[in-house]
Amino acid sequence: KKKVSFTKEQQALMKVIIDAYNKHQIPQDVAKKLLQDKYSTEENFLLLTEMATSQVQVLVEFTKNIPGFLSLDREDQIALLKGSAVEAMFLRSAQALNKKMPIGHTEVLEERIRKSGISEEFIKPMFNFYKSIGELHMVLEEQALLTTITILTPDRPYVKDQPAVERLQETALDLLRKMCVLHHPQEPQYFARLLGRLTELRTLSHYHAEMLASWRVNDHKFTPLLCEIWDVQ
Numbered sequence: 001k002k003k004v005s006f007t008k009e010q011q012a013l014m015k016v017i018i019d020a021y022n023k024h025q026i027p028q029d030v031a032k033k034l035l036q037d038k039y040s041t042e043e044n045f046l047l048l049t050e051m052a053t054s055q056v057q058v059l060v061e062f063t064k065n066i067p068g069f070l071s072l073d074r075e076d077q078i079a080l081l082k083g084s085a086v087e088a089m090f091l092r093s094a095q096a097l098n099k100k101m102p103i104g105h106t107e108v109l110e111e112r113i114r115k116s117g118i119s120e121e122f123i124k125p126m127f128n129f130y131k132s133i134g135e136l137h138m139v140l141e142e143q144a145l146l147t148t149i150t151i152l153t154p155d156r157p158y159v160k161d162q163p164a165v166e167r168l169q170e171t172a173l174d175l176l177r178k179m180c181v182l183h184h185p186q187e188p189q190y191f192a193r194l195l196g197r198l199t200e201l202r203t204l205s206h207y208h209a210e211m212l213a214s215w216r217v218n219d220h221k222f223t224p225l226l227c228e229i230w231d232v233q
């Protein structure tokens, strides 16, 4: 059994990130809403924009707790948030679908998402991603670190001081690598598989503006915050 030891700094970093991740959960649980009632395509689109808007607010609060983030150039902080918001939303959505639920609930939830108004061509890649996240059975620490690593991606558009972001991301990557060895000792390639999901995530978010336009509703109304973050309207 591989011995994994964390430095004092790594233990402190993990605690800060876990506390932030737990504190900044989505207010009301969208999965519960979807399981309670069937909604029309319009209502589903509104639900998505409401959930996504509150998720962006939660994401901003979460990033403030990432050690070093607030010391970055202010415009770079905005560029990192803008560049990772859609990916963080899909990560959160994947976790919402893969959460332990009573028998049969996941199937109902999946069905309601499939029928929510999303155009067919995007259902497959989105669920492929959700399934590939589910198969990893990530522990909370890994989920929180994966979101942190997604936010601290140096090569987002308009980031000026990439090395400064790289240094923060590397700290989170070192910690995640150790977490993977600790929680998945039988799978030496687990860490690499986890990072591979970020590539799939980037592809999903690449088509996001186009995906939204294809949602079968007459007018696509967005909140001002989403217009900022989602490059729509």
Ligand SMILES: O=C(c1ccccc1)c1ccc(-c2nc3ccccc3n2[C@H](C(=O)NC2CCCCC2)C2CCCCC2)cc1
Binding pocket: 026, 030, 031, 034, 044, 045, 047, 048, 051, 052, 055, 089, 090, 092, 093, 094, 096, 097, 112, 113, 116, 118, 119, 122, 123, 126, 208, 211, 212, 215
């Ligand atoms: O942007 C999306 C898209 C994708 C393809 C085409 C057009 C738009 C697009 C499409 C679905 C989901 C998505 N995948 C989910 C998995 C499990 C549970 C809910 C999920 N959702 C939506 C949601 O509210 N997500 C929250 C989750 C918390 C963080 C903020 C976001 C609802 C919205 C009501 C209708 C059904 C799905 C998340 C994002």
